[in-house]
Amino acid sequence: xxxxxxxxxxxxxxxxxxxxxxxxxxxxxxxxxxxxxxxxxxxxxxxxxxxxxxxxxxxxxxxxxxxxxxxxxxxxxxxxxxxxxxxxxxxxxxxxxxxxxxxxxxxxxxxxxxxxxxxxxxxxxxxxxxxxxxxxxxxxxxxxxxxxxxxxxxxxxxxxxxxxxxxxxxxxxxxxxxxxxxxxxxxxxxxxxxxxxxxxxxxxxxxxxxxxxxxxxxxxxxxxxxxxxxxxxxxxxxxxxxxxxxxxxxxxxxxxxxxxxxxxxxxxxxxxxxxxxxxxxxxxxxxxxxxxxxxxxxxxxxxxxxxxxxxxx
Amino acid sequence: xxxxxxxxxxxxxxxxxxxxxxxxxxxxxxxxxxxxxxxxxxxxxxxxxxxxxxxxxxxxxxxxxxxxxxxxxxxxxxxxxxxxxxxxxxxxxxxxxxxxxxxxxxxxxxxxxxxxxxxxxxxxxxxxxxxxxxxxxxxxxxxxxxxxxxxxxxxxxxxxxxxxxxxxxxxxxxxxxxxxxxxxxxxxxxxxxxxxxxxxxxxxxxxxxxxxxxxxxxxxxxxxxxxxxxxxxxxxxxxxxxxxxxxxxxxxxxxxxxxxxxxxxxxxxxxxxxxxxxxxxxxxxxxxxxxxxxxxxxxxxxxxxxxxxxxxxxxxxxxxxxxxxxxxxxxxxxxxxxxxxxxxxxxxxxxxxx
Numbered sequence: 123x124x125x126x127x128x129x130x131x132x133x134x135x136x137x138x139x140x141x142x143x144x145x146x147x148x149x150x151x152x153x154x155x156x157x158x159x160x161x162x163x164x165x166x167x168x169x170x171x172x173x174x175x176x177x178x179x180x181x182x183x184x185x186x187x188x189x190x191x192x193x194x195x196x197x198x199x200x201x202x203x204x205x206x207x208x209x210x211x212x213x214x215x216x217x218x219x220x221x222x223x224x225x226x227x228x229x230x231x232x233x234x235x236x237x238x239x240x241x242x243x244x245x246x247x248x249x250x251x252x253x254x255x256x257x258x259x260x261x262x263x264x265x266x267x268x269x270x271x272x273x274x275x276x277x278x279x280x281x282x283x284x285x286x287x288x289x290x291x292x293x294x295x296x297x298x299x300x301x302x303x304x305x306x307x308x309x310x311x312x313x314x315x316x317x318x319x320x321x322x323x324x325x326x327x328x329x330x331x332x333x334x335x336x337x338x339x340x341x342x343x344x345x346x347x348x349x350x351x352x353x354x355x356x357x358x359x360x361x362x363x364x365x366x367x368x369x370x371x372x373x374x375x376x377x378x379x380x381x382x383x384x385x386x387x388x389x390x391x392x393x394x395x396x397x398x399x400x401x402x403x404x405x406x407x408x409x410x411x412x413x414x415x416x417x418x419x420x421x422x423x424x425x426x427x428x429x430x431x432x433x434x435x
Numbered sequence: 436x437x438x439x440x441x442x443x444x445x446x447x448x449x450x451x452x453x454x455x456x457x458x459x460x461x462x463x464x465x466x467x468x469x470x471x472x473x474x475x476x477x478x479x480x481x482x483x484x485x486x487x488x489x490x491x492x493x494x495x496x497x498x499x500x501x502x503x504x505x506x507x508x509x510x511x512x513x514x515x516x517x518x519x520x521x522x523x524x525x526x527x528x529x530x531x532x533x534x535x536x537x538x539x540x541x542x543x544x545x546x547x548x549x550x551x552x553x554x555x556x557x558x559x560x561x562x563x564x565x566x567x568x569x570x571x572x573x574x575x576x577x578x579x580x581x582x583x584x585x586x587x588x589x590x591x592x593x594x595x596x597x598x599x600x601x602x603x604x605x606x607x608x609x610x611x612x613x614x615x616x617x618x619x620x621x622x623x624x625x626x627x628x629x630x631x632x633x634x635x636x637x638x639x640x641x642x643x644x645x646x647x648x649x650x651x652x653x654x655x656x657x658x659x660x661x662x663x664x665x666x667x668x669x670x671x672x673x674x675x676x677x678x679x680x681x682x683x684x685x686x687x688x689x690x691x692x693x694x695x696x697x698x699x700x701x702x703x704x705x706x707x708x709x710x711x712x713x714x715x716x717x718x719x720x721x722x723x724x725x726x727x728x729x730x731x732x733x734x735x736x737x738x739x740x741x742x743x744x745x746x747x748x749x750x751x752x753x754x755x756x757x758x759x760x761x762x763x764x765x766x767x768x769x770x771x772x773x774x775x776x777x778x779x780x781x782x783x784x785x786x787x788x789x
Contacts, residue, residue, distance in 0.1 A: 150743075152743075303661075310723045364665045370666060
């Protein structure tokens, strides 16, 4: 098969603590920094910048200080001027764009791997903004190599200028989201899964840069279509139902017409009434209550990727 | 990951000879189950303990503002009290820390559930007290005063934990016959769903809880549930526990006699912290073999922590313990990875209303 040639990866960043209470990434980044001190930079195949993305939020073990930093990286928001009223998290977003970007420039980091946790039962989920060929190849590789947890790919399918998350600052970035884990807790099994995600990514980079040909094929992805909110009291906006026990923890399963969605406090089952079957994910994510999201609904599709190998100079 | 149990049970023998006498505490017996049963049979020839009727009950949610089951239940019952009404009983539902609930945080200035110390609740009137200390004084006025005959009879304080503790009832005294009988009733009613009983009577580790203003404080702790999240199964378990508790109180008030029984409890022994570096950062996580194994025996040599670079740290205690509160989010700052307990069977005398 004819290969698509892509430039070698030169600069990689691993970010933890974009949300300060998502602890796997925080401790993994610290452990990587400790390893670097102990063994030198050659411990990784390329230079790696390790970043605690939102240090104040990490210190206070909170998702964010004033505003969700992982919604601040769209081109619109990054190009707005900073004033005295600019929230801390937004100032930090500008700093990170300068450190790891600038976004969409030739100087931007090749790959940002942004580490997150979720209270949802999502195993290891890779979240991509665009159909970037290199990022999709890494996802395909992770899916073959990692067996301890299910590995799935969420494809946001947005133009890079509109992408608002930290890794969109880089050329081929993606988020590694591992759950379920309560915020403010570190579980060894979740930490190990995330560590394997990062290690296998480094493994791919090493192989790719040294000339390995990676065969193309189809990658199964989940593309978000819409989100569903909890039933709420019209006056107080308080929840009147919880995720139904038959939907709870069933991320990436099927939600068909007639399936239970919510169980109200008065004992009624609220069912999904639409014709089209979707795959729910981010079911009962703590941070999404304030965003009015009980779960997202996605369509499953296949994306074809070409065979790739590194461009020799 | 269940492990074979190797330690014999300790039996404590609790009895109240007559309604006027103080309870006789306790000879520690290492006896086989048949001897305990014989002792219970002998004891049941004595009269049931006659205890005052229960007039005022409170149900607290939101002592911690991000523990969602209790907050949701109390808000629901405040709108519609039908489920919590019982004959001859005043039941008040109450959000203990409304500011913390509004922000969905555990507390604003200081942990309300540690704030009910004598110094806090009866100190001089000063400006600039932490929010929770002010709140503790208000709660003590409304539902106490703590230690007085005017205090509420029973307070159920509703909590969630990130630990895999299932449904747990937390008691503060091994001598409170009324509460022990109520707990026995709840356990039987909830079966086959397990209710574990945690007894915190430890002189140093016992803490000044919100519910301690009542004569009979009962903690209801259900997990695992992340902070800020509402899980349907956890919500319904907690709701069912309160239903059975109120049923018991109604039956007790109507004159039903509850016979002598035994209650298995886990008595708090010590708090185990994470390994930490000189900066106070944790250097290891709860080991995967211990994670989620609340109430299961932990033996010497069993894996306890796993360092970030993959080394196992084993448990080195002299005897088998039963860990609980394993990996509770709120306890990282309190320097606790888990709590150790020892298993006991309490023999509880029969009770009826005086």
